[in-house]
Amino acid sequence: MTGVSFHEFRITDSQRLDFHYEIDSETEKKTGEIHFQSNIPIPFDPDSVALALSTMCGSAYRRVRMDLRVSPRARKVVESFLRCELSAPARGGVTPERRRRGNVLSFSGGFDSLAALRLMPDDTNLVSMDFGGRFSTEKPFFDKFRPTVISTNIVGTDFQRNSWSFMGIGAILTAPIHAAKYMTFGSILEAGVDNLRRLPLTSRGQTFPPFAGAGYRNAPYVAGITEIGTAMILVTYCPEVVNDSLASLALPGEEKLYRKYVLASIAAERAGLTVDLKEPPPPATRRPFGRNFTADFLSLYIRRFGGAQVRDAFLTDVPAEIDALSERLALTFYERINTTIMQKFPVELAGGLYERAAVAGLVPYTEDDWREYMIVRDALAPYHPTVAR
Incomplete structure (x- = not known):
């Protein structure tokens, strides 16, 4: 069974996010670090980060762990896309809807x-x-x-x-x-x-x-x-x-x-x-x-x-x-x-x-x-x- 975990998230000056990953399979383990760096300050909202990480996973893994506090709404989307259960701390409250345009x-x-x-x-x-x-x-x-x-x-x-x-x-x-x-x-x-x-x-x-x-x-x-x-x-x-x-x-x-x-x-x-x-x-x-x-x-x-x-x-x-x-x-x-x-x-x-x-x-x-x-x-x-x- 292949699994992946993302952990040790670090944000620098609201413009850079670094984190580690581990990929486990029956035959090997791979580790490394990924970064996202923006040319302007952005919030690196946990839900947005979780959704971004899901695009890196697709349906390739049977187990996915993220050390992020993810809202119920984002969790539902991520799990549906991953086709497996997401292991992540829960975030309480309701994320307010913003008016969107453009x-x-x-x-x-x-x-x-x-x-x-x-x-x-x-x-x-x-x-x-x-x-x-x-x-x-x-x-x-x-x-x-x-x-x-x-x-x-x-x-x-x-x-x-x-x-x-x-x-x-x-x-x-x-x-x-x-x-x-x-x-x-x-x-x-x-x-x-x-x-x-x-x-x-x-x-x-x-x-x-x-x-x-x-x-x-x-x-x-x-x-x-x-x-x-x-x-x-x-x-x-x-x-x-x-x-x-x-x-x-x-x-x-x-x-x-x-x-x-x-x-x-x-x-x-x-x-x-x-x-x-x-x-x-x-x-x-x-x-x-x-x-x-x-x-x-x-x-x-x-x-x-x-x-x-x-x-x-x-x-x-x-x-x-x-x-x-x-x-x-x-x-x-x-x-x-x-x-x-x-x-x-x-x-x-x-x-x-x-x-x-x-x-x-x-x-x-x-x-x-x-x-x-x-x-x-x-x-x-x-x-x-x-x-x-």
């Missing part, structure tokens, strides 16, 4: 979170995570937007693998000071194979439990938009920062950087805009088709509007039937908004989203777009079976 964006400065920012209200609060290491290219760029920054050493520990939701720790820890009603990630349509699955509508757009526990409601501004859509938004609203954003999101020679550059180039050309883009070196290695869903999904559009030579700079062994679809289909759905993914988007924010997106040329799918979307999804299913479920 938005928080978990902001990395990459294309997708930057596009989300351009679609969101002007008074949106930005929270960035400084993970260091291979993510260190992000900070010099996102610092220009003056976000609240939470630095941590999570990356490289076991906790990085347990749940994607640790990316939202900054928004959870700063929830008491921002008191925002809505929370947004720069997560786009093809960010995960699950987004294209034939899921019931009720399963789309739900607020992830730790974020709901922190008082947020999910507002997925770019969930129905592809990478080409986010590139269209950037070349329309902020072409002057596209090169800096590119430099922040990956290192030279990485496939992701080259792909984003290609999409920005196509977006600018199709919009009739002149954007001075700096071409990065092609990827150091090419990935065979069928290995990465995002690359495979976008390859049809890149082949259609950039040409086979551009597509082949990062992808090999593309099946003939995929190439044939690139030539036969219009593929305009890549430039539009999938409203199925947006079913649970807050109605009160939708007007602003669609108005700003339309300025960049993004409108909801037409009937032809839906037809082609399903053709592409079915063509990818033999290589990525999850989309057929």
Whole structure:
């Protein structure tokens, strides 16, 4: 049975929280120290910390202990998410509800979170995570937007693998000071194979439990938009920062950087805009088709509007039937908004989203777009079976 405990919490100047952890299994014990450091004073409320720690655990452990006084409400959320009982001291009393308004964006400065920012209200609060290491290219760029920054050493520990939701720790820890009603990630349509699955509508757009526990409601501004859509938004609203954003999101020679550059180039050309883009070196290695869903999904559009030579700079062994679809289909759905993914988007924010997106040329799918979307999804299913479920 695997268990984890968090203890010896120490707060310094309301800007840094340090604590120890122990992971026990039948074969080994691991110990270490984690820190969260903010660039502004924050309360490090025990409930917020417990919710943040839950994102580091996911459902990976059978036993979880936190030396924090946790309220009954937070305990219920954490235990539901952990799928096990939480061992923690009880905190009495009732936590008063605060009036919440406005938005928080978990902001990395990459294309997708930057596009989300351009679609969101002007008074949106930005929270960035400084993970260091291979993510260190992000900070010099996102610092220009003056976000609240939470630095941590999570990356490289076991906790990085347990749940994607640790990316939202900054928004959870700063929830008491921002008191925002809505929370947004720069997560786009093809960010995960699950987004294209034939899921019931009720399963789309739900607020992830730790974020709901922190008082947020999910507002997925770019969930129905592809990478080409986010590139269209950037070349329309902020072409002057596209090169800096590119430099922040990956290192030279990485496939992701080259792909984003290609999409920005196509977006600018199709919009009739002149954007001075700096071409990065092609990827150091090419990935065979069928290995990465995002690359495979976008390859049809890149082949259609950039040409086979551009597509082949990062992808090999593309099946003939995929190439044939690139030539036969219009593929305009890549430039539009999938409203199925947006079913649970807050109605009160939708007007602003669609108005700003339309300025960049993004409108909801037409009937032809839906037809082609399903053709592409079915063509990818033999290589990525999850989309057929």
